[in-house]
Amino acid sequence: xETGTIPTAEVPGPFDLQxxxxxxxxxLWTRRDGRMYEATVPTGDNAWYRxxxxxxxxxxxxxxxxxxxxxTTDPTEELRERLGLTDEMATAIAALPDDGLTxxxxxxxxxxxxxxxxxxxxxxxxxxxxxxxxxxxHALVQTLSERYGTAHRIGEEVVHAFPEPADxxxxxxxxxxxxxxxxxxxxxxxxxxxxxxxxxxxxxxRGRDYEDARETTTGYVGVGEKVADxxxxxxxGYPDPVPLDTWxxxxxxxxxxxxxxxxxxxxxxxLRDRLGPYPGVAQxxxxxxxRHRDAIEAPV
DNA sequence: CTCCAGGGAGCCT
DNA sequence: AGGCTCCATGGA
Numbered sequence: 001x002e003t004g005t006i007p008t009a010e011v012p013g014p015f016d017l018q019x020x021x022x023x024x025x026x027x028l029w030t031r032r033d034g035r036m037y038e039a040t041v042p043t044g045d046n047a048w049y050r051x052x053x054x055x056x057x058x059x060x061x062x063x064x065x066x067x068x069x070x071x072t073t074d075p076t077e078e079l080r081e082r083l084g085l086t087d088e089m090a091t092a093i094a095a096l097p098d099d100g101l102t103x104x105x106x107x108x109x110x111x112x113x114x115x116x117x118x119x120x121x122x123x124x125x126x127x128x129x130x131x132x133x134x135x136x137x138h139a140l141v142q143t144l145s146e147r148y149g150t151a152h153r154i155g156e157e158v159v160h161a162f163p164e165p166a167d168x169x170x171x172x173x174x175x176x177x178x179x180x181x182x183x184x185x186x187x188x189x190x191x192x193x194x195x196x197x198x199x200x201x202x203x204x205x206r207g208r209d210y211e212d213a214r215e216t217t218t219g220y221v222g223v224g225e226k227v228a229d230x231x232x233x234x235x236x237g238y239p240d241p242v243p244l245d246t247w248x249x250x251x252x253x254x255x256x257x258x259x260x261x262x263x264x265x266x267x268x269x270x271l272r273d274r275l276g277p278y279p280g281v282a283q284x285x286x287x288x289x290x291r292h293r294d295a296i297e298a299p300v
Numbered sequence: 301c302t303c304c305a306g307g308g309a310g311c312c313t
Numbered sequence: 314a315g316g317c318t319c320c321a322t323g324g325a
Binding site for chain 3: 180263
């Protein structure tokens with residue numbers, strides 16, 4: 001077991017670990033006190049998050065000194081990639097429009113980053129996300145990991161990796177339904193088979209222009225345009241996707257009424273033109289802000 | 301009780 | 314292509 005710290009001074013721009021990990025972009029981390037998505041800031045040992053990176057357990061928390069980690073090998077470079085601790089991300093955030101919703105969101109959560117998480121876990125996570133609350137998506141992803149993923153140690157603690165495609169594909173639909181996946185169970189099975197058998201993989205998507213990549217991604221079962229946008233934004237590093245979920249659609253009605261188009265593609269294009277040079281970053285900020293707006297405007 | 305959640309597939313015109 | 318209906322489950 002090694003420990004280390006990424007000093008705050010070595011992270012470009014402001015960074016907020018809690019906002020980044022608890023904003024519904026990734027469901028692959030768990031907090032030690034098990035109380036994610038609540039309107040409170042964890043302190044001390046409660047602030048440790050854990051996940052598996054490249055087959056090794058990693059624990060991480062933010063303190064005044066920076067990002068403290070515990071792992072068997074130094075995860076600093078992987079963390080920079082996965083958590084957006086890059087100059088490019090800092091530049092994109094600084095370029096967010098200061099007016100309107102993005103301005104409010106940036107003021108409220110200046111350290112929020114867009115993540116870049118592994119492809120298959122992100123794909124399955126957002127297949128599960130259909131008609132499901134953020135807290136429950138996280139619970140189901142963790143259940144799948146505990147049941148079908150490999151266990152790894154971080155000292156005395158245990159953390160489970162998200163299942164490999166073949167291992168998830170081997171689980172019966174009935175069993176997945178028992179876990180609470182509902183009608184999404186056959187989607188997960190079919191998509192896991194496609195990835196495991198190489199029918200459609202991340203390499204078939206990378207490198208394509210954004211809208212082409214989105215159409216290709218909808219080739220998975222249970223993946224429509226919205227889920228495809230989430231996968232491209234939170235896993236494959238595309239800067240343009242603006243996933244049109246219920247929150248963003250209501251924000252369009254409230255703040256950008258002229259943006260609403262006939263279909264997903266045209267609405268998406270029109271909204272992108274309003275959100276500045278990094279639409280995906282802006283959308284991520286707006287989504288997180290909308291979900292916490294009440295608590296911000298009426299603090300207890 | 302009803303309504304809603306980071307929607308999508310299947311079917312119909 | 315575009316519109317409609319149904320789909321599981323849990324929390325408010």
